[in-house]
Amino acid sequence: MTAVAVLAGLAVFLLAPLAVAAVRQRTLVAMAVRNIRRRPAEAVLVVAGALLGTAIITSAFVVGDVIEGSFADVARTRYGPVDITLTPAEGADLDEVTAAVEAAQIDAIDGLLAATAATATLEAPQRDAAVPQASVVEFDLAAARDFGSDPRITGVADLRVLATDGIIVNERTAGRLGVQAGDTLRLHAYDSNVDLEVSHVVAEVGLAGYGGAIVAPGTLAALAEQAAVVATPPRDQLLVSLDGGVFDTRELSDAAVADLRAAAADLPGVEVEAPKARVLDDAQAEGAGLTEVFSTIGSFSVLAGILLLVNLFVMLAEERKTELGMLRAVGFTRRRLTRAFAIEAAVYAMAAAAAGAVVGIGIGWLVAVVAGPIFGAADQGSGYPLVIEPASLAIGASTGLVISLVTIWATSLRIARLNIIRAIRDLPEPKVARVRTRTLVLGAVGTLVGAAAGFAGYLGDNAIALCLGVPLAAFSAAPLLRRLLPERTARLLTAGTVLTWGWQCTRCSVTSWAPRT
Amino acid sequence: MYRNAEASGSPMSSNDVGRMTRLAGTPSREPLLSARGVTKTYRTGTHEVAALRGVDLDVRAGELVMVMGPSGNGKTTLLNCLSGLDDIDAGTVTVDGDDLFAMSDADRTRHRAERMGFVFQAFNLIPVLSAAENVELPLLVTGVAPKLAREQAREMLSRVGLVDRADHRPGELSGGEQQRVTVARALVAEPALVWADEPTGALDSHTAGEIVELLHEVHAAGQTLVVVTHDEALGRSGQRLVQVRDGLVVGDGDPMVDELLVAAVAVTS
Ligand SMILES: Nc1ncnc2c1ncn2[C@@H]1O[C@H](COP(=O)(O)OP(=O)(O)OP(=O)(O)O)[C@@H](O)[C@H]1O
Ligand SMILES: [Mg+2]
Numbered sequence: 001m002t003a004v005a006v007l008a009g010l011a012v013f014l015l016a017p018l019a020v021a022a023v024r025q026r027t028l029v030a031m032a033v034r035n036i037r038r039r040p041a042e043a044v045l046v047v048a049g050a051l052l053g054t055a056i057i058t059s060a061f062v063v064g065d066v067i068e069g070s071f072a073d074v075a076r077t078r079y080g081p082v083d084i085t086l087t088p089a090e091g092a093d094l095d096e097v098t099a100a101v102e103a104a105q106i107d108a109i110d111g112l113l114a115a116t117a118a119t120a121t122l123e124a125p126q127r128d129a130a131v132p133q134a135s136v137v138e139f140d141l142a143a144a145r146d147f148g149s150d151p152r153i154t155g156v157a158d159l160r161v162l163a164t165d166g167i168i169v170n171e172r173t174a175g176r177l178g179v180q181a182g183d184t185l186r187l188h189a190y191d192s193n194v195d196l197e198v199s200h201v202v203a204e205v206g207l208a209g210y211g212g213a214i215v216a217p218g219t220l221a222a223l224a225e226q227a228a229v230v231a232t233p234p235r236d237q238l239l240v241s242l243d244g245g246v247f248d249t250r251e252l253s254d255a256a257v258a259d260l261r262a263a264a265a266d267l268p269g270v271e272v273e274a275p276k277a278r279v280l281d282d283a284q285a286e287g288a289g290l291t292e293v294f295s296t297i298g299s300f301s302v303l304a305g306i307l308l309l310v311n312l313f314v315m316l317a318e319e320r321k322t323e324l325g326m327l328r329a330v331g332f333t334r335r336r337l338t339r340a341f342a343i344e345a346a347v348y349a350m351a352a353a354a355a356g357a358v359v360g361i362g363i364g365w366l367v368a369v370v371a372g373p374i375f376g377a378a379d380q381g382s383g384y385p386l387v388i389e390p391a392s393l394a395i396g397a398s399t400g401l402v403i404s405l406v407t408i409w410a411t412s413l414r415i416a417r418l419n420i421i422r423a424i425r426d427l428p429e430p431k432v433a434r435v436r437t438r439t440l441v442l443g444a445v446g447t448l449v450g451a452a453a454g455f456a457g458y459l460g461d462n463a464i465a466l467c468l469g470v471p472l473a474a475f476s477a478a479p480l481l482r483r484l485l486p487e488r489t490a491r492l493l494t495a496g497t498v499l500t501w502g503w504q505c506t507r508c509s510v511t512s513w514a515p516r517t
Numbered sequence: 518m519y520r521n522a523e524a525s526g527s528p529m530s531s532n533d534v535g536r537m538t539r540l541a542g543t544p545s546r547e548p549l550l551s552a553r554g555v556t557k558t559y560r561t562g563t564h565e566v567a568a569l570r571g572v573d574l575d576v577r578a579g580e581l582v583m584v585m586g587p588s589g590n591g592k593t594t595l596l597n598c599l600s601g602l603d604d605i606d607a608g609t610v611t612v613d614g615d616d617l618f619a620m621s622d623a624d625r626t627r628h629r630a631e632r633m634g635f636v637f638q639a640f641n642l643i644p645v646l647s648a649a650e651n652v653e654l655p656l657l658v659t660g661v662a663p664k665l666a667r668e669q670a671r672e673m674l675s676r677v678g679l680v681d682r683a684d685h686r687p688g689e690l691s692g693g694e695q696q697r698v699t700v701a702r703a704l705v706a707e708p709a710l711v712w713a714d715e716p717t718g719a720l721d722s723h724t725a726g727e728i729v730e731l732l733h734e735v736h737a738a739g740q741t742l743v744v745v746t747h748d749e750a751l752g753r754s755g756q757r758l759v760q761v762r763d764g765l766v767v768g769d770g771d772p773m774v775d776e777l778l779v780a781a782v783a784v785t786s
Contacts, residue, residue, distance in 0.1 A: 031645055330630070330658065331626060
């Protein structure tokens with residue numbers, strides 16, 4: 001959010017002088033608007049070119065958001081209200097744990113649910129199908145409905161009763177077994193089995209996802225009792241729901257875990273875990289990682305986009321050169337001319353930022369869908385929700401806008417230096433054989449900043465700073481090199497360095513993710 | 518003058534009165550423009566063209582100065598350099614007591630906006646602005662309130678006979694009409710000095726005649742003008758003719774006297 005604030009501040013800083021000029025000098029606005037309307041096709045082209053940067057930046061964020069959303073959706077499908085689990089040691093009494101937790105009166109907790117979980121094999125005899133290692137849970141349905149503050153996220157809100165010989169399966173399990181309500185399922189556990197009737201097939205949400213199947217309380221214990229040797233008996237668990245719904249409990253989680261550990265400290269071997277927080281944290285890390293990968297790759301396209309932008313605005317200025325020269329002759333100072341041109345360009349820039357954000361959403365989502373499976377987001381079942389984080393759009397649009405505005409200012413300051421007579425006669429500016437001192441100074445500063453950014457990026461493990469610092473240093477060094485080397489050699493050297501570096505960065509950022517596939 | 522013309526029902530006459538009192542009918546002693554040793558060399562790659570090679574020239578308020586000479590001898594360059602539109606390599610140009618090239622670019626621009634008007638061969642109007650909007654530009658850049666600027670622009674357009682075309686864009690006007698708009702734009706801020714480079718060069722002879730007439734009218738009303746032209750008739754119609762050859766001023770005086778001189782030289786040699 002601070003990034004957005006800084007970027008928005010920069011954009012305002014760059015736009016303010018234009019806004020002031022526009023308000024005070026209506027003619028400048030009239031000229032800008034009419035110039036834009038005069039050539040609609042060209043206007044569309046300029047906006048299309050200028051939105052490139054915004055679209056790439058936005059899409060990098062959207063990829064992250066979509067992938068994060070895809071991973072985080074597990075919190076909804078497999079946990080719902082379940083934030084924390086307390087698992088006492090084998091044979092310990094769950095009621096004691098419950099009593100200890102209740103006595104601790106932890107504010108953040110809005111629900112407790114006693115459950116029993118086991119790993120079992122589900123077989124559908126008629127279909128000749130089986131799911132080994134299925135997670136099967138038991139809990140009281142009536143209590144489950146009231147678990148947490150929002151029945152809808154429990155996934156079992158509509159279920160009334162479950163007969164002792166009944167079983168509820170979620171859609172994923174039902175799909176793997178090919179069963180539907182009314183079919184018989186055989187539950188194998190502890191060298192024993194029991195036939196149960198599928199009473200409901202429900203969506204994989206909340207508690208109905210925490211277990212692939214839900215059976216009536218006592219079912220697992222009955223099986224275990226028949227067995228001679230029980231390797232891993234059913235585990236009793238106390239499920240804890242924290243204040244809030246599915247995704248908004250993350251902040252409470254760490255403190256609640258600490259409180260619960262303290263509450264259960266006197267009871268032997270109680271494991272306190274926060275599986276949902278882990279899911280959300282992993283999702284966020286995945287998303288952020290992907291955003292970084294794609295913005296690293298994208299940053300080179302953004303560099304290309306900036307060059308395109310410069311060319312577009314220089315082209316616009318070339319087209320109006322005679323006019324711009326005439327305005328100077330009529331008494332427009334360089335400052336006023338800068339504003340006149342920049343107002344028009346800023347209209348394009350703002351349109352491009354808005355359009356670029358929208359295009360970026362589309363690109364980002366497509367990239368996520370295509371690249372998601374590579375990065376392991378394929379098995380999420382929930383697919384790729386089109387997550388649109390306002391913050392991502394704001395960052396994408398404001399970064400794009402700031403890049404455009406800086407480019408516009410640089411271009412128009414340069415344009416305003418035109419020689420009036422040459423402009424009016426539409427003569428080309430003569431080539432400056434000698435590198436200007438100012439260019440040298442700027443080049444030196446750019447080289448230093450680029451090198452510093454690159455070095456800081458290397459030390460701080462920030463791929464974007466590292467990847468962008470080097471080309472910035474290389475480009476900035478070009479005018480310095482031209483003093484020492486023939487111009488051609490200097491250019492080749494600069495371009496070669498940047499291209500090689502870009503290729504290496506792209507390769508590295510992709511391969512650094514390869515082990516996760 | 519126009520800028521305080523709100524009370525006057527007839528700005529045209531108030532304008533004339535203003536000029537008459539300032540000029541008292543005849544050119545004043547102090548030169549309005551004074552150029553000394555101005556040189557200008559164009560450098561394109563390896564080529565160098567010495568377009569001005571030490572030009573001295575004075576223009577007094579109220580004068581109509583015609584500049585003539587063979588093509589490529591530096592007339593346009595002279596106009597561009599003495600008006601401060603282009604840079605010079607050496608020399609000084611003083612206008613209204615201010616050294617043009619000792620000022621910052623911003624000051625020179627303001628100076629130009631307040632004291633000079635331009636008419637070029639190629640009209641050079643802003644295509645997206647209407648005639649009135651084009652004419653009011655010099656007023657707006659000097660800080661005249663938009664409403665007043667529009668009024669004055671319309672008055673000036675009516676003076677050049679184009680008030681009914683005030684809202685037309687340049688593309689909708691004929692060449693002669695466009696040039697009249699340019700003249701209106703050059704005059705609207707009541708500049709001390711108007712520069713015109715071949716103002717009739719792109720017009721047919723009839724339309725050109727109208728523009729010549731307009732320029733004479735403007736001069737008669739007290740305006741100082743420097744006009745570069747190839748048109749013999751226009752060139753000889755002024756009271757002063759400056760001859761430029763090879764980057765130097767080679768003749769300066771009354772065209773009638775000049776002609777007599779040329780004749781005399783022809784007779785003696
Ligand atoms: N921008 C320029 N670059 C290089 N040389 C130039 C440039 N402008 C003018 N010249 C050269 O300077 C000389 C003077 O040109 P200038 O335009 O002042 O002549 P002129 O007397 O106005 O000619 P014309 O009557 O044809 O308009 C010419 O030799 C011309 O080729
Ligand atoms: Mg010329």
